[in-house]
Amino acid sequence: MASMARDLLAEHTLDSTLEKITKSAVELVEGCDASGILVLKGNRVSSLAPTEQRVIDSDRLQESLREGPCFDAARPDRDERVFRITDLTRHADRWPNYVPRARELGLGSMMGFLLYTREEELGALDMYSREPGAFTEDSETAGWLLASHAAVAFSSALSDAQLQESITTRHMIGEAMGILMGRHHITEDQAFEILRTRSQRTNTKLRDVARRICETAAAKR
Numbered sequence: 001m002a003s004m005a006r007d008l009l010a011e012h013t014l015d016s017t018l019e020k021i022t023k024s025a026v027e028l029v030e031g032c033d034a035s036g037i038l039v040l041k042g043n044r045v046s047s048l049a050p051t052e053q054r055v056i057d058s059d060r061l062q063e064s065l066r067e068g069p070c071f072d073a074a075r076p077d078r079d080e081r082v083f084r085i086t087d088l089t090r091h092a093d094r095w096p097n098y099v100p101r102a103r104e105l106g107l108g109s110m111m112g113f114l115l116y117t118r119e120e121e122l123g124a125l126d127m128y129s130r131e132p133g134a135f136t137e138d139s140e141t142a143g144w145l146l147a148s149h150a151a152v153a154f155s156s157a158l159s160d161a162q163l164q165e166s167i168t169t170r171h172m173i174g175e176a177m178g179i180l181m182g183r184h185h186i187t188e189d190q191a192f193e194i195l196r197t198r199s200q201r202t203n204t205k206l207r208d209v210a211r212r213i214c215e216t217a218a219a220k221r
Helices: 002-010 014-028 053-065 069-073 098-104 137-184 188-202 206-220
Strands: 034-041 044-048 082-085 109-116 121-129
Touching (some): 034 053, 034 069, 069 121, 109 137
16 A cells, blocks of 8 residues: 555656556455546536446446435535445445446445545545455455545646646647737737637637637648
């Protein structure tokens, strides 16, 4: 686990960090056959770094039913941070719609852990097994430790990715403004106003407007 924590912080991109997290779950947590990260925005679910297709299928099922352990673990309005279904082959009072459908996906047991830091909640780390009763209390402890390390690495990688995106966006907008200034012999403020107006009229993000101007200019060279 200590080696995994060091490796996580050494990853250089958001995607590689997420893939390392889910692969580590399969390697380190007893009983875990598949893993993924579920991110919830409103009632929309995104599946990040799934190790198997059944992870995506489970996420989509929880999204459509609006219930399930990982769906609940990712919700910021819940106090619980760990959810476990020991045996998906048995009747469940909780998540009664999800459990029988999950059995059809070939799932026997599962766990969901809230990924969070003091500053933000990031989603849920999901772990699945094909076998009923695969996850023990030791598995839950290991999963919780992994999720704690993973949340810090996820948050750090996300911040780095957002910073890089911001730098790229600023560079692209500056390049587009330069193209407009040279083409129309206008000032910097006037060039930015053209970008802003196009963005508003077309309901398009400013960076996308800037990208199209840069791509058009490049194609004409």
